[in-house]
Amino acid sequence: MTGWLVASVGLVGDGTYFGWDGFTIQSGNLIVIVVMIILFVLALVLPFPGGKRRK
Amino acid sequence: MTAGATPGHGAPVDEADAHTLTGRVRRWLLRKLPPDKLLPEDQPVFVASWAYVFGMGAVASLLWIIVSGIVLGLNGPQWYHVSSLGSFVNSTHLWSVELFFIFMVVHLWLKFWMAAWRGGRVLTWITGVISFVVSIVAAFTGYLLQTNFDSQWIAFEAKDALNAVGVGAWFNVANVGQLFTWHVTLLPLAVGAMVVLHVLLVRVHGVAPPLEAAESDAQLRRDRPGPAEPPEPAEPRGDGR
Numbered sequence: 001m002t003g004w005l006v007a008s009v010g011l012v013g014d015g016t017y018f019g020w021d022g023f024t025i026q027s028g029n030l031i032v033i034v035v036m037i038i039l040f041v042l043a044l045v046l047p048f049p050g051g052k053r054r055k
Numbered sequence: 056m057t058a059g060a061t062p063g064h065g066a067p068v069d070e071a072d073a074h075t076l077t078g079r080v081r082r083w084l085l086r087k088l089p090p091d092k093l094l095p096e097d098q099p100v101f102v103a104s105w106a107y108v109f110g111m112g113a114v115a116s117l118l119w120i121i122v123s124g125i126v127l128g129l130n131g132p133q134w135y136h137v138s139s140l141g142s143f144v145n146s147t148h149l150w151s152v153e154l155f156f157i158f159m160v161v162h163l164w165l166k167f168w169m170a171a172w173r174g175g176r177v178l179t180w181i182t183g184v185i186s187f188v189v190s191i192v193a194a195f196t197g198y199l200l201q202t203n204f205d206s207q208w209i210a211f212e213a214k215d216a217l218n219a220v221g222v223g224a225w226f227n228v229a230n231v232g233q234l235f236t237w238h239v240t241l242l243p244l245a246v247g248a249m250v251v252l253h254v255l256l257v258r259v260h261g262v263a264p265p266l267e268a269a270e271s272d273a274q275l276r277r278d279r280p281g282p283a284e285p286p287e288p289a290e291p292r293g294d295g296r
Binding site for chain 1: 103104105106108109153156157160161164165
């Protein structure tokens, strides 16, 4: 029980925050947003494998 | 009773003869979603694009969320908080949720800029929106079930907002037992039902074409003003008639 409690406490951290002029965002949230934007752009520009063979 | 009037069990039925409730439902379903539409052999050429991958990516993530969630639920918190394998499965449950939302949001962006509600696909769009909203609530209850100080913090930050909108009595974030029921039964059923309906509607109406390929879509051509539309008011005649 004690080990479980200690492990749980250890999992909770403050996190890393970035901020500019009153705007603050946690690093995890920023990474997810950046990944989504990158995937969006790549989906538009990257050729689809085998796409030209399809009718 | 003659064999001709009542087909035997399993014998082909003339769809025009459907007169019972089940017969009419079958006729309606087959008209809306015939087998070749439900399980198509091929897709239009524009579907061979990364822009058409993210919806199915979200569905694949959802399947793993459900599978890992069942494993977690059956083994219980003592297993997934303490054992290495339990922690691993717990982590895959979290990361498949992250992927589910990432894929769903990219899917939403791509379909928004494609105006995917065109051609009678409004209900497909709306079921997607509802799936997204219900998924947020399902994920929220998952964060509340971490049973650590994080979940305690989230619950007590959220309770005031939920009480303020008047749902706190039925959706009590401080009641772990109630939240467990929401998270493992009601909300997964709601998300699953909306996603199934969304995918079935995609099959019924077909995938939305890119803006530049609108001419290739039968539903968009059908909705386009054509000869069946009322004609423009005629020019006034010069002879006064």
